[in-house]
Amino acid sequence: MIEKYDPTQIETKWYQNWEKNGYFKAGATGNTDSDETYCIMIPPPNVTGTLHMGHAFQDTIMDTLIRYHRMQGKNTLWQPGTDHAGIATQMVVERQLNAQGSSRVELGREAFVDQVWQWKEQSGNTITNQLRRMGASPDWSRQRFTMDDGMSAAVMKVFVDLHEEGLIYRGQRLVNWDPTLNTALSDLEVESVEENGFMWHFNYPVADDNGDASDVFLTIATTRPETLLGDTAVAVNPDDDRFKHLIGQQVLLPICNRLIPIVGDQHADPEKGTGCVKITPAHDFNDYQVGQRHDLPLLNVLNFDATINKNAPEAYQGLPRYDARKAVVAEMDRLGLLVETKPHTLMVPRGDRSGDVIEPMLTNQWYVDAKTLAKPAIEAVDNGDIKFVPDNWKNTYYAWMNDIQDWCISRQLWWGHRIPAWYDEQDNIYVGMDEADARARHNLTDEVKLRQDNDVLDTWFSSALWPFATLDWPENSKELQTYYPTNVLVTGFDIIFFWVARMIMMGMKFMDNIPFKEVYIHGLVRDSNGQKMSKSKGNVLDPIDLIDGISLEALLQKRTQGLMQDQPKKIEQIKQATMAEFPEGIKPYGCDAMRFTFASLASTGRDINFDMGRVEGYRNFCNKIFNASRFVFMNTEDHVAGEFNLENASTVEKWIVSRLQNCIIEYRRHMDRYRLDLASQAIYDFFWNEYCDWFLELSKPLLKTEQKAQVQGTLLYVLDQALRLLHPIMPYVTEEIWQEVKAKFQLKPDSIMISSFPIVNKSLIDDQAEAEIKWIKTLTLAVRxxxxxxxxxxxxxxxxxxxxxxxxxxxxxxxxxxxxxxxxxxxxxxxxxxxxxxxxxxxxxxxxxxxxxxxxxxxDKTEESKRINKQIDKINQEIKRAEGKLNNEKFVNKAPDHLVAAEKAKLESNQVALQELNEQLEKLDKL
Structure with a gap:
């Protein structure tokens, strides 16, 4: 064992030892045929990604659970893998090509996909190597990638099977369209950003009996004037007395000079705006629903690059959408139909990758009949087969599942699982595992020319199969039989809709069973001020920097990297905030301290504010564990290993062993309820406050008596058990120390991570010993x-x-x-x-x-009296100052509540201190 705690000397050493010896592999405890299995599927991080604080938090939770159950002798599997991350990965490689003066179009599809694979091979292991630095212990031999052969075969089979049942179909619907990336996006890939814009009020003339403009107008309000070109109705509320008499009539759409109907629909809110709403079914999701209800035509006026297409008047064709916007406003003004323009704050949908404004676009896409798949998935939660932790998150699940819409699964990308559908020259569709299978299924000869669909599948489609496809489905492998359904899914609440629900749907459909028994929902990691961590805010922390440390200069460079150089004010703000928080950079804390910090914050379902002070405190805890262990080893060098018992033990030993049993009960109860925060607090309190602060001190006089050998055995026994309790959260420091305990006790396992987890022995709970030592502690503390x-x-x-x-x-x-x-x-x-x-x-x-x-x-009565009076004078001054502030109405009424509360707390604290000092003076007077 090293002489001084230094995580850099132990982390790499022990991780390599564990991996080399196969301790992470499924069934590493030797119980591969055990009926008790425990399996967690890692939420596959993007192959493009690097480890961020959310990953580190989530993976600490999963690894702690895996190590905890592995030590209980269960046949344990933590399944690792990565996601191909269609859009994100394609963008990375496209940027590289652009920097080289090339493009994917120039390369062609096949060469471009080859380029992406090459990049994946070079950079795809970044995040898995970072997970190793975190001490993660998945079965790396079973690592999967959503585009590997086995996963791809599973994806193709699911698509083909669902299509044959009519649960996958091709249809024309509105989708989120990214004009920069030229692809449909899922809702998860769209961020709504509050921005300043304008609200334009236009007059639409009601048509007379001849179809000409009358002198009656309906005033509509819009933030997107260019969509006027695609209007196919105006809606009013059927209960609105102002307009209901106009329902069934028409307006003459300005600029386009088309007659469009006035329809009655509840979508038009009499209390909002003008009460009249322009309806553009091909360019607005709400308008699309109105259009479906009233059988309105779908008039698309945008090209995929967001320029105006040939369905609009000739003067606007080819204009970029925002140029068209200006032109429409100018023309409406010229026609005298622009009523007013008002500044307006609105939520703008932007693609999370490109940053471009998303357009609702009418396109042909592939869809999954989600309503049909959702029914058994809802029942699985209804009947308790799947439990959410905390339970309230099932309401979020229900809210989405009960109102689920068909799922758009096609993406206009080149990187991903290409849709297994082929078209003949008449655009008839043939689906199969590959072209040969498609021909065979539909009895097509080689003379029939086929072209494959250009689109790829939404990344969420393949990741929805993760719990069973990673276990070699559709082959009925031993792993599939053993580990499915898995025990728990550990994930954030933000992907309940997009991943959790879809895994349940696919599991129920293809395995006829739930994919996991419990869903543990953890909160998001925020900065110390409760702000969401993001590159744009410059408050991101890299977990590896917390482990290894980073200089201020390097931290500043990392936090401002990628920001536009035309944002000097923002860059300066980030620099100032960083220097204030980390004036000397971040010192190295080691992996164990960071993991224990995450565990201590892991209360179910709540967001956590990451506090660097905690990391510092738990780094000190690592040091405490190390130094306490060295004390034990120095005082047990001559101990002869034997079976531990309390037959002739002192009250002190009976007490600490009894406290250990209670700690085991508390720790296991909390871990089994996913309360890692309470479990970590239980072992922290036991080790620091009871074992170190009291038992080690109480043992010193006993080590000088004839009971020395007995006390040595107790010191080692309790240390061994405490290290095992700590190990799931703090793997490295516990392994380093436990190797010495192992040698003392001549224990059989080669590693603490495959040793047996502590089991409570209720016969060792001694209420009498606990009461007696509690009495000693209380008296000692009173004297101190x-x-x-x-x-x-x-x-x-x-x-x-x-x-x-x-x-x-x-x-x-x-x-x-x-x-x-x-x-x-x-x-x-x-x-x-x-x-x-x-x-x-x-x-x-x-x-x-x-x-x-x-x-x-x-x-010395005189000197002590002087000292106390000096303190009294100082406190009196503080009380006078505080009372003056609190008696000042301006301060009380205008200062922030927390400052007033702090001042009151200071006053009360000083008043209590003054009373205690006066009592001390009274005692002195009696001498």
Whole structure:
């Protein structure tokens, strides 16, 4: 064992040892045929990605659970893998090509896809290597990629099977369209951003009987004037007395000079805007629904690059959408139909990759009949087969599933699973696993020319199969039989709709069984101020930087990298905030401290504010564990290993072993309920407060007695059990120390990670020993507190008297007199009988018993009086200042509430301190 705790000396060493010895592999505990299995599927990170704080938090939770169950002897599998991340990956490679003066179009599809594969081979292991740095222990031998052969075959089979059942079809619908990437996007890939814009009010003339413009107008309001070109109706509310008489009539659409109907629809809210709504079914999702209800034509006026197409008047054809917007507004103004233009704040949908404004676009896409698949998936949660933790998240699941829309699964990309559909020259569709299979299924000869669909499948389609496709489905493999359904899915609430629900749908459909028994929903990791971490805010933390440390200069460069150089103000703000928070950069804390921080914050379902102070504190905890262990080893060098028992043990040993049993109960209860925060607190409190602060101190005098060998055994036994409890959260420091314990106890497992997890032994719970040691601790702390209050040096041995002691108090005192003298540094400890007069003394109460420390001869009365009076004067000044502030109405009424509350708290604290100092003066006067 190394002499001083240094995570850099132990982390790489032990991880390589674990991986080399195959401890991460499924069934590493030797119980591959055990009926008790435990399996977690990793939410596959993007192959383009690097580890961020959300990953680190999530993976700490999963690894802790896996290590915890692995140590219980279960046949355990943590299935790793990565996602091909269609859009993200294609964009990365396209940017590289653009930098080289080339493009994917120039390369062609086949060469471009080859280029992406090459890039994946070079850079695709970045995040898995970072996961190794986090101490993650998945079965790397089973690593999967959503585009590998086995996964791809599963994806093709699911598509073909669903299509044959009529659950996948091709249709024309509105989708989120990214004009930069030229592809449909899922809702998850669209970010709504609040921006400043304008609201234009236009007059549409109601048509007379001849179809000409009358002098009656309907005023509509829009933030997208260019969509006027695609209007096919105006809607009013059928209950709106202002307009309901016009329902069934027509308006003459300005600029286009088309007659469009006035329809009655609840979508038009009389309380909002003008009460009249222009309806553009091909360019607005709400308008599309109105169009479906009233059988309105779908008039698409945009090309895929967001220029105006040939369905609009000739003057606007070919114009980019925002140029067309200006032209439409100018023409409406010229016609006298522009009523007003108002500044308006609106939510603008932008593609999360390109940043471009998304257009609702009418396109031909492939869809899944989600309503049919959703029914058994809803029932699985309804009947309790799948449980959400916390339970309230099932309401979010239901809200989406009960109102689910058909799922657009096609993307206009080149990287991804290409849709297994082929078209003949008449555009008839043939679906199969490959072209040969498609021909065979439809009896097509080679003379029939076929072309494959150019689109690829939405990434969520393949990841929806993750729980069973990674276990070699459709082959009925041993792994599939053993580990499906899995035990728990650990994920964030933001993808309940997009991934969790779809995995349940696909699992119920193709496995006729749930994919997981529980869904543990964790919160998002935010910065210390509760702000979401993002590159644009410059508040991102890299978990590897917390492990290894990073200089201020490198941190500043990392946080401002990629920001536009024309944003100097923003860059300066980020730099100033970073220098204020990390004036010397981030020092190395090691993996264990960071993991313990995440565990301590992992309360179910709530977002967490990441506090660097906690990381510092848990780095100190690692050091405490290390130093305490060195103390144990130095004091057990001559210990002869044997079977541990408490047959001749002292009360102190019975107490610590009893406290250990209670810690095991508490720890396991919390872990089984996914309360890693409470489990980590339980072992922290036990190890630091009870084992280190008390048992190690209480053991020192006992090690000098004839009970030495017994006490040595207890020291090692409790250390061994505590290390095993700590291991799932803090794997490295516990392994380093446990190797020494293993040698002392001659234990069989080669690693703590495959040792057995502590099991409670209720026969070792000793309420009497716990009560007795609690009494000793309370008395010791009371004496120490009096020392502190009276400024008595720790080295000064005291005479202590006990008054009004019960029979139990007297018994505890007599049984533990030598121990009490050592712990409290006492010269003597004796009882005052009821008929004896109490001397002037500093006093503390312990139940009904009084603890007295006679002060005569202990302190210089004059000097102590001066010291106390000096403190009283200082506190009086603080009280006067605080009272002045709080009596000032301007301060109380105008200052922020938290500042007023802080001032009140200071005043109360100083008033309590003043009272205590005056009581000390009174005690001095009696001497």
């Amino acid at each position: 507190q009096i020392r502190g209050e009276m400024n008595i040096p720790p080295s000064k041995k005291l005479t202590v008297l006990l008054s009004q002691a019960s029979e139990q108090d007297q018994s505890f005192m007599q049984s533990n007199l030598p121990l009490l003298k050592t712990m409290a540094r006492l010269e003597a400890l004796s009882l005052i009988q009821n008929d004896q007069e109490e001397p002037p003394a500093a006093t503390a109460l312990m139940g009904e018993m009084k603890i007295l420390i006679p002060l005569a001869g202990l302190i």
